[in-house]
Amino acid sequence: MLPVFDPNDNEAGLKLLEDLTNNACQIQQRVLEEILATNLHTEYLKSFLNGDSGKENFKNKVPIVNYEDIKPCIERIANGEPSSIISAQPITELLTSSGTSGGQPKIMPSTAEELERKTFFYNLLVPVMNKYVDGLDQGKAMYLLFIKPEISTPSGLMARPVLTSYYKSNNFRNRAFNRYNVYTSPDETILCSDSKQSMYCQLLCGLVQRDEVLRVGAIFASAFLRAIKFLEEYLKELCSNIRTGSVSDWITDPNCRNAVLSILSKPNSELADLIEDECSGKSWEGIIKKLWPRTKYIEVIVTGSMAQYIPTLEFYSGGLPLVSTMYGSSECYLGINFKPLSNPSDVSYTLLPNMAYFEFLPVDNNHKEVVPDVQCNGVGVTDRNGKEMVEAVDLVEVKLGHYYELIVTTFTGLYRYRVGDILMVTGFYNNAPQFRFVHRRNVVLSIDTDKTNEEDLLKAVTRAKVLLEPLGFLLTEYTSFADTASIPGHYVLFWELKMRGTNDLPELDPVIMEQCCSIVEESLDSVYRRCRKKDKSIGPLEVRVVTHGTFDALMDFCVSQGSSVNQYKTPRCIKSEEALKILDSRVVGRFSSNKTPFWEPFKIET
Template identity: 80%
Template sequence: MSPTYDPNDNEAGMKLLEDLTTYAYQVQQQVLAEILTRNIHTEYLRSFLNGHSDKKTFKEKVPVVDYEDVKPYIERIANGEPSEIISAQPITELLTSSGTSGGQPKMMPSTAEDLDRKTFFYNLLVPVMNKYVEGLDQGKGMYLLFIKPEILTPSGLMARPVLTSYYKSNYFINRPFNRFNVYTSPDETILCPDSKQSMYCQLLCGLVQRDEVLRAGAVFASAFLRAIKFLEDYWIELCSNIRAGHISDWITDPSCRKAVSLILCKPCSDLADLIEYECGSKSWEGIIKKLWPKTKYIEVIVTGSMAQYIPTLEFYSGGLPLVSTMYASSECYLGINLKPLSKPSDVSYTLLPNMAYFEFLLVEKNLEEESEKIQCNSVSDQNCTREENKKARMEIVDLVDVKPGHYYELVVTTFTGLYRYRVGDILMVTGFHNNAPQFRFVHRRNVVLSIDTDKTNEEDLLNAVTQAKCRLLEPLGFLLTEYTSYADTSSIPGHYVLYWELKMKGNNDLPELDHSVMERCCSIVEDSLDSVYRRCRKKDNSIGPLEIRVVKQGTFDALMDFCVFQGSSVNQYKTPRCIKSDEAIEILNARVMGRFFSKTVPFWEPFRMLA
């Protein structure tokens, strides 16, 4: 289902996009027929379809499922049972998701053919960008790309993040030559397992080749900002390397040293002087445009939880467009932004109908309007969102039958062994391109906090707070009467902030706060969060130490008064477990009586498989 074409032929690429979106209905029927015909005798589908492969039976008999429903099948494959449990094609690896609510990353099945689809998908991004930005074939992209931890499962299958899988594949390493695929970062620096050495080497190569850089970026906005912070910390040393024509001795990865040395081949004092001048300025406003003056845009994902980084990116970018090109997940690659220069708030993705079979679970009410009615503007109460999701009618429609302005939860049936699987993304239909709908990403179901690839839901946050409360506060006679949180991205890296209102048991006296106890509370909360959060803290350094701000008694009453004033119903009001309103955060910050940070890094190791 992945047509072949010359990725250097922009006209052919655009025609292919037009054909796919024009015949979206027909392509979707072919996709479903192929998936069912191919996999009808798998253990999973056989239990529901009893040998039938028609669409009507599929819709009536195969249930819509969450990860917990399919997890046992995937774990059986990870532990050595045959792929035929869920897929007629051999499962060649398991893709670990970035978000999890169970303490371990979710694992999604993948096949060799799946890499064909991903390559096809990436190739289609090229003609779209060339349509809107001229001259991209005259320079390079400074993309900061990284691999992440991977493990070998008991079956011998590799379990790793989807991007790590792609970067290590022959499809990426032997990608066809076109100028859009030419990066300032040598593959050896991208594939370096030491993230610090990788970052240093990629930035060094990007600076040396500054005059060739026409576009810059990373996968997520958070990763790009982390690179800017790294540059702030290391620009003096980077300049020293450029001036001497020699890379620092602490870069010990031999492949990195060799690859970088081919680029940093001679001393360049003039370039070092220029970088020192720009980086030594009092303000780094517009630093990207100053260091890489030919850059036409910054390519990063700034939709969903990454939208919180837009103001910071705009500060550093010097007015460069922020481009979100694609919408993808560990389950499958999904859609392309056909208007890449649109404002981040206006980004819509067109789902490519040949990537999977798409269905949509109608979310009964307008989530944003409901949020404002139930509480206060821009204050996110995931209790309410969860209740609305529970009330959502189980009305499922096909890709071409969604309606503009309506909200849906995405359900996918993939070529790799997932059937009617709820991805967890809430999308709003913004229109159509030909006969293919376009969607704006609204949010992840039940996620309340996110800084990087972490996705902490309300249940996980409650469990972490409860651990600290029960182990440290209650034995000392403290009561935690209320709490809320927000993701503070005003600094790099961002960090979780928890607001706690405390009192003493038996009276209303303000407790005396012991710094060591409160710091241990911060550490216990972090230790109790899932492995993705802990990996981001310990290995990736993409999240800063968790902070607890203890507020005066009565603070949460003031927060409720504010929400009621904004239109919330007293009867329906619940304390929001995550705050997104600037005004509400000001109310909380004005009443802070103590601030405490975690002094330890939480324990983390690559997740272990069940034997």
């Protein structure tokens, strides 16, 4: 299922994409046949299929599942039981997801073959970019890439984020260099486990090689903006290093240090003066184009929750296109943006039919699931009362303009697994549908890789308000939003408080309110707390207390915009600028957490 091609052969790559999309239906059928034939006798599939690997039997008998349904199987493998529980191929590592379950990252199975599939996928990005952007072989990419913490499970398998897995693999380190993967960052700086040293060294190398840089970026928009903030904070030191041809003493990682020194090579006061001059203005508007004048685009993911960073990126970019090239997940890599220079709001991804077997659960026009959040069968899906609801449809059966939740069956041991992404069909490329990423199911707040859902937010707020109740305060309403106006962004909660028996609000004790902020943060999941404490990619949580009647005004506004009075529920996350103005105009107190929450690397349950 993995055709061989030379990524430097643009014509061959584009032809391969034409073949994949023209034959989407047939390829999907072959993918499912291969997965089922290979894994039919695994413990998991054997319990449902009884030796029959037919597609109809698969759809009738194998349930559509969430992570909690398959978690016990994966944890058994992590704890030393054989891969054959779910996969006929050996599970070679476990990939940790940024999504969470029970306060811990999800862990997904992966195999050696899957690493080859990811490499194949990355190589297919090359001909697409070359089709739209000329001359990418005439320079380098300043991509800021990082690894994250990993652990060894009781079985000896490593558990780590999907990108850390790829960067530490031989596929990345021994990659055949083509016009798309020549980076200003030496591998040693990418593989540095100290994120601060890694960031500093990658930026230093990018500045020294500024005349060779044709494109800049990071995986997520949030990470790229953190790099700009870091550049601003360390500008003088970076320029001093360039001026003297040396590296700061606090860069202690020897591999990292030696790699950077080989690029610095000699003092360059002229370059240091130029960089300082470009950054000396009152505003850093357009700074990317000023510092890297040959840059053709910024490559970052700006779809989904990352769309909130588009205005800030545009401020710094100097008019450069924002390019989202791919759509992937810890479960598997999924799709490619065939029109990479399109506006961020128009980005669609074409799912490659040989990456996994795809199914789709319809959701209604308000992006609410038609299917309940429980195990269900794809044919004749029923609710708890046995009433038939909907069935999952295949890749080529989706309809233009309709919304769906993505389900994957992978080569690595996931069967009819709900990824949790809500997608809208925007068109077709040949016979392959194209999708716009709408949002994650149930997620209300996200700044970086964190994903806080409504239930988790409620639990955190409930714990915090206990601190106020003995003082006579009642929390009558609350909502939230992700404030990305500053770097790093942070969560903001709007609280409407009152005293028992009166609507008056006496002066609030700042110490108590700061404790409330800290309790909320301590109550959020492991990924949020890691981003706050270790990655420092999220700022301190803020509570803004509003006057009595503020949420009545919010309801009046929502009703004026078309909401039903009878069905109105306070939105737990605000995205409307007008609604935010209503809330902010009634703020009478602002309080922030004064300490970082506790965090430790996750552990596999035994």
